[in-house]
Amino acid sequence: MGSELLISNVTMDGLIKLNKRLSSVQVNHGFGTWEQYLIDPDHYGLHSYSCIFIILDGNALLESGKDAGYVRHVLSALEDFSYRHKEIHVYISNVRCSHKTSICLEDMKKIESFEWEINNEIYGLCENYANIVCINIKRMIEIIGEDKACSKQMEYLSSCPYSISALKMIADELSAVDYFRTHPRKKCLVLDLDNTLWGGVIGEDGIEGIVVSDHKEGKKYYDFQRMILKIKRTGVILAISSKNNEEDVEELFDQGGMPLKKDDFVSRRINWGPKSQAITEIANELNIGLDSIVFVDDNPAEREEVKTRLTEVEVPDFPADSDNLEQYGLFLYEQYFKTDKLLKEDIEKTDMYIANRERNRLKSTVHNIDDFIKSLEMELTVSRADADHVGRIAQMTQKTNQFNLTTKRYTELEIGQFLKDRGKRIYIGSVRDRFGDNGITLLCILTLNETGATIDEFLMSCRVMERQLEYDFLHFIENDLEREGFTVLNGEFISTKKNAPAGNFLHEYGFDEAALPSHYTKIIRKQEFTGLMKMKG
Secondary structure (H helix, E strand, O other): OOOEEEEEOOOOHHHHHHOHHHOOOEEOOOOOHHHHHHHOOOOOOHHHOOEEEEEOOHHHHHHOOOOHHHHHHHHHHHHHHHHHOOOOEEEEEOOOOOOOOOOOHHHHHHHHHHHHHHHHHHHHHHHHOOOEEEEOHHHHHHHHOHHHHEOHHHHHHHOOOEOHHHHHHHHHHHHHHHHHHHOOOOOEEEEOOEOOOEEOOHHHHOHHHOEOOOOHHHHHHHHHHHHHHHHHOOOOEEEEEEOOOHHHHHHHHHHOOOOOOHHHEEEEEEOOOOHHHHHHHHHHHHOOOHHHEEEEOOOHHHHHHHHHHOOOOEOOOOOOOHHHHHHHHHHHHHHHHOOOOOOHHHHOHHHHHHHHHHHHHHHOOOOOHHHHHHHHOOEEEEEEOOHHHHHHHHHHHHHOOOEEOOOOOOOHHHHHHHHHOOOEEEEEEEEEEOOEEEEEEEEEEEEEOOOEEEEEEEEEOHHHOOOOHHHHHHHHHHHHHHHOOOOEEEEEOOOOOOOHHHOOHHHHHOOEEOOOOOEEEEEOOOOOOOOOOEEEO
16 A cells, blocks of 8 residues: 555544554544645645545544534635545545434434435535545444444543444455555456346246246346346446357347346357356456456356356355345445445446447458458557546556556556656547547557657557557647657566457557567658548647
């Protein structure tokens, strides 16, 4: 973990001792200093932290005598800070106020109004700023119950109102969101069907014997499907691997009545072959690594076959009691797919992969690659990055493996620092074609000196590989450098197990080998575009 700070209006020193990944987190000290930290962030050096956690206890806020207007005033200072420092992640809790001591209607109205006003302000900040994320402490307290979550003994002894079990849950949540901030989450959830997404086996029970409905026994599978649908809407690709007759599965989906629809699955392998083979075919079709896949199946023999043959695939155990399916869906999200903020590219991911499937179908009908590229009617837009692109740029450096010259991983804080550094420059490329918008899919980070530039990072999303985009993207960058008087462009290829597709790019583009192994250099000169796509910049 990097340099991180925890700010709270109650004592939270014990929190960081409950999760080893939080051991380096600093904690604000002094009664009431949480307000000072947020009102005067420059004085307290908040800009020097990569991540700031803010835990606000609703009861302490209410009992402090400060009204909701004052709290909004403090949060407005946080808003200004976050606007000026978009590279710094801010995780702020929502608040929950207890009704235990309310004795009349006026008390209840005051408590509920205060809680609503504060949370509404916090949710607004999270919606308006990509770098502000809500930590749902209110939900955590409700899950374990107020009696178990809160401790008067702890409050009287240490000014911390939470029990050890509640602190442990909060600590684990902070650790999880921080982990997924800097580590790529899984991309694809591959699901079995019989006794997994629904109760029963089509081949034995018939379609009429399948159990899934919005009431009684079938609701456990219905709720599980709804949870999977929620996961999908966070940018996770869904696929099917099922030993079944495809016609029966199609008929069941066509009947409707289930939360998940046939079109929610980007790839489907419904046959009688090994599940490991099906998953490998899915990975190849989607052009993703096996280590990006989570496989869910109720059958322990099928899980073991995949575990043995595809060691990179995550294969979690399946709940023995189907009553726990909804909670299991939540576990899958928390364990493998958690994200603190959805980017545009995440929300549209399923549509992008479906569009890519149509592109591949088109590719099979044309005679050569140039005809295919021209038939896509592509438009490549190249620009220099700004603060609004920090999240997507960091995400690309952390997730892109195949076409990636150096595979350097950068955090949002580091990208934000690059944007402020005159010795760095970042270019991004967005791609649109006749099938849809692929979003920002190309990235180049340069280190500049007086006469030349060195490619620090050059990558392209697997979604748009094999379309010659990397050539026109670098043509644009080289022309931009040439106009400014730069004369030399240097590059490097750092080989990994996964980036072979990028191995020959620098040589094929026209770079010469330099004195050091895997280092390349070329004289910058004006370049003509390929003419295979429309260029904008």
